Amino acid sequence: xxxxxxxxxxxxxxxxxxxxxxxxxxxxxxxxxxxxxxxxxxxxxxxxxxxxxxxxxxxxxxxxxxxxxxxxxxxxxxxxxxxxxxxxxxxxxxxxxxxxxxxxxxxxxxxxxxxxxxxxxxxxxxxxxxxxxxxxxxxxxxxxxxxxxxxxxxxxxxxxxxxxxxxxxxxxxxxxxxxxxxxxxxxxxxxxxxxxxxxxxxxxxxxxxxxxxxxxxxxxxxxxxxxxxxxxxxxxxxxxxxxxxxxxxxxxxxxxxxxxxxxxxxxxxxxxxxxxxxxxxxxxxxxxxx
Numbered sequence: 608x609x610x611x612x613x614x615x616x617x618x619x620x621x622x623x624x625x626x627x628x629x630x631x632x633x634x635x636x637x638x639x640x641x642x643x644x645x646x647x648x649x650x651x652x653x654x655x656x657x658x659x660x661x662x663x664x665x666x667x668x669x670x671x672x673x674x675x676x677x678x679x680x681x682x683x684x685x686x687x688x689x690x691x692x693x694x695x696x697x698x699x700x701x702x703x704x705x706x707x708x709x710x711x712x713x714x715x716x717x718x719x720x721x722x723x724x725x726x727x728x729x730x731x732x733x734x735x736x737x738x739x740x741x742x743x744x745x746x747x748x749x750x751x752x753x754x755x756x757x758x759x760x761x762x763x764x765x766x767x768x769x770x771x772x773x774x775x776x777x778x779x780x781x782x783x784x785x786x787x788x789x790x791x792x793x794x795x796x797x798x799x800x801x802x803x804x805x806x807x808x809x810x811x812x813x814x815x816x817x818x819x820x821x822x823x824x825x826x827x828x829x830x831x832x833x834x835x836x837x838x839x840x841x842x843x844x845x846x847x848x849x850x851x852x853x854x855x856x857x858x859x860x861x862x863x864x865x866x867x868x869x870x871x872x873x874x875x876x877x878x879x880x881x882x883x884x885x886x887x888x889x890x891x892x893x894x895x896x897x
Contacts, residue, residue: 609671610678615712616667621702622709623685628661631689636794636875638662643869644895645684646677647736679716682709736867738771743864746857749804761804765789765833768860772870791831793874799824802833809834811845814852814887821851831855831874838888848885853877855891862891 611619624631630638635651642650648669655669670678686709693700702708745764749757766789769776774791789800801817803809814832821830828851835857843854853874863873868891876894881887 610673610675610716611670611712615715616670618702618708618712619667619670619682620663622705623666623689624701625663625666628659628663630662630666631685632692633662635662640872640875641684641688642681643872645688646681647867648677648681675716679713682713682716735771739864739867742768742771743861746860746864754804757804761802761835765800765802768870774871774874793871793878796827796829797825798829798831798874800831800833802835804835806836808837808839809842810839811842814838814842814846814850814854818846818850818852829853832887833860835860843886843888846887848887850887852887853881854888856888859891866891866895868895 620626633641639649639651642648650665650669654672655665658664658668670681673681692698742764745760749760749764752760766776769789769791774793776789776791789802791798791800799821801820803813809832817830817832821828830852831854832852833855837856837858838854846852855877859873862868863870873891873894876891877889880889880894
């Protein structure tokens with residue numbers, strides 16, 4: 608038994624601008640990010656492509672395949688996003704009596720379920736919560752380790768983190784003193800990694816040295832510099848804008864895991880902010896303000 612009747616699905620289509628295969632103002636990428644961040648759902652899962660691959664067809668399929676509670680939670684999240692963006696753009700309401708009809712739909716959906724009906728499966732998660740919690744604890748435990756074993760443990764932690772979120776750490780990460788080198792794939796682009804776990808904050812000369820390595824590689828290569836202790840403020844200013852490097856510190860790593868933000872989404876936000884501002888470093892807590 609579907610969660611939403613065909614006649615009610617027409618209202619869903621109207622409310623969320625699903626004509627022509629669209630859903631509100633989402634692109635494929637931003638819709639995937641929204642579902643991952645707000646609902647911990649992989650909307651790109653093949654299970655939701657049975658009726659077609661457009662955003663609207665995937666959403667309709669998803670709403671009637673997941674359990675009722677998830678379908679209701681999804682509609683509520685989409686409604687909140689709809690109203691925030693509509694207010695921001697000063698858009699007029701395009702559906703008559705939209706709010707009342709929307710809440711009437713939720714009331715109908717949340718009526719007493721048929722206890723004899725088979726229960727739908729929960730949606731596929733966008734990330735594995737138990738493994739995320741393990742990564743978070745491993746990161747905390749690194750602080751108590753001696754420098755040499757900590758370096759190797761940090762190397763292993765980075766590889767596991769990148770691979771958990773589908774970032775394909777294709778080359779083995781190599782530990783050189785307190786420095787770790789490696790690479791991963793983000794949105795089809797290759798990123799080289801330099802990571803340090805040391806007591807001092809990273810100065811400008813080390814950022815410049817890493818950028819120099821990138822300039823000796825293919826012109827499309829980009830870089831991620833991870834410094835657990837962070838970066839000196841003067842160093843970031845001296846490093847300048849418009850470089851091919853984005854930066855993360857230990858607080859970024861912890862905040863990402865603590866708020867259960869997929870690492871690929873965090874890096875995408877950092878890349879976008881760097882493209883908009885030229886700044887290589889923006890804290891996760893500022894990119895994902897509560």
